[in-house]
Amino acid sequence: MTGRLDGKVAIVTGAARGLGRAYALKLAELGADVVIADVKLDGAKDWGETLGAESVPAEIVAMGRRSIGVEGDLTKPDNVTRLFEETMKAFGRVDILVNNAGGAIARESGPLATETTQADYDLLMDVNLRSCLLCCQAAAPVMTAQGTGAIVNITSQTGVSMLPGGVLAVYGAAKAAVASLTRNLASQLGPKGIRVNAIAPGIIMTARVATQAAQRGIGTNSQAESLPLRRLGTVDDLTGVLEFLVTDQSRYVTGQVICADGGAVLHPN
Numbered sequence: 001m002t003g004r005l006d007g008k009v010a011i012v013t014g015a016a017r018g019l020g021r022a023y024a025l026k027l028a029e030l031g032a033d034v035v036i037a038d039v040k041l042d043g044a045k046d047w048g049e050t051l052g053a054e055s056v057p058a059e060i061v062a063m064g065r066r067s068i069g070v071e072g073d074l075t076k077p078d079n080v081t082r083l084f085e086e087t088m089k090a091f092g093r094v095d096i097l098v099n100n101a102g103g104a105i106a107r108e109s110g111p112l113a114t115e116t117t118q119a120d121y122d123l124l125m126d127v128n129l130r131s132c133l134l135c136c137q138a139a140a141p142v143m144t145a146q147g148t149g150a151i152v153n154i155t156s157q158t159g160v161s162m163l164p165g166g167v168l169a170v171y172g173a174a175k176a177a178v179a180s181l182t183r184n185l186a187s188q189l190g191p192k193g194i195r196v197n198a199i200a201p202g203i204i205m206t207a208r209v210a211t212q213a214a215q216r217g218i219g220t221n222s223q224a225e226s227l228p229l230r231r232l233g234t235v236d237d238l239t240g241v242l243e244f245l246v247t248d249q250s251r252y253v254t255g256q257v258i259c260a261d262g263g264a265v266l267h268p269n
Contacts, residue, residue: 003031004247009091011035011083013074013135014101017044019154019204021056022235023098023242025063030243032096033066035087039101041069066091074101074131084138093146096246097139099153099178102128104171113169121170128174129181136185140194149194150246155179155257157202161265175200179257186255195254197245202261204233228263 010027014020016038024034036056044051053059060067070086072079087094105127106120116124132153143149158168159175179198186196203223224232241260244250259265 003029005096006031008032008095009035009087009093010096010098010246011037011087011094011135011139012098012100013037013131014039014103015098016041016056016069017047017049019201019235019238020098020100021049021051022239023100024056024067025059026239026242027096027098027246028060028063028065028067030247031065033091034060035083035090036060036067036069037074037083037101038069038071039073041071074135075126077134080131080134080138083135084142088142094139094142095146095149097135097149097151098242098246099132099135099151101131102154102174102178104158104168106171111167111169113166116170124170124174125177128171129177132178133181136181136196140185140189140192143194144189144192147193149189151185151189151194151196152242152245153178153182153196153198155182155198155200157200157259157261157264160200160257160259160268182257183255190254195245195250197250197254198257199238199241199245200257200259200261200265201238202227202233202259202264204235204238226264227261228266231262233260233262 010032012020012024012034015024015036024036028034051059053062057067057069068090070083074080106124109116109120136151155178156175158172159179182196182198189196238260241258
């Protein structure tokens, strides 16, 4: 296999399942060696997601690329340090960082700002913003020494425009902070040869979303019909955006937040 990312090394966080796994497989398809970082490297089984091998790293090796898995909670600085140390030991460089880890994972709260407990506020900010910042901080000196690099942060439709009724307010606030962080890092790191952009997905039908659809009222036909494109997203709809942002197709693009949501956000706040 040959591709536009031959010789490149990528880290994808939250990559053991769902969108993160799709991002990792796309990068491998394009030629990169890929580090799979996740709090649970066997997380796919929790949502009935079928892998093509015993693990995502094994899937990538079967594609003819190199891969390792690094398990750990990336809200903890020591785990982020270990992730980058193991990556450098195995591959000697980091060309691409995809900060995908995160989610609307409040454990004891309702979806509204007034219903969010302090514990869930801390959780949502930590998994969505803190982990992203820590990984960017770790990647910056490595990419600066190389004189090149591409960082792609994953924010959300909810971080660009509010949802009806103000639901997922604190999750949206955390993702809006990721978008702001992206623009600030682009300004800081651009002179070092590092591009920083973000993707803001809408509702994407991953295995987890499909499993939780009825319980959470997401992924419904009415939601699909409300979109200009009249359908919900698939992982392939997102991997194409990632391909654009990590290859030379976007070599003059930095500090941008690209909505991939079927037209859900036409007038960002």
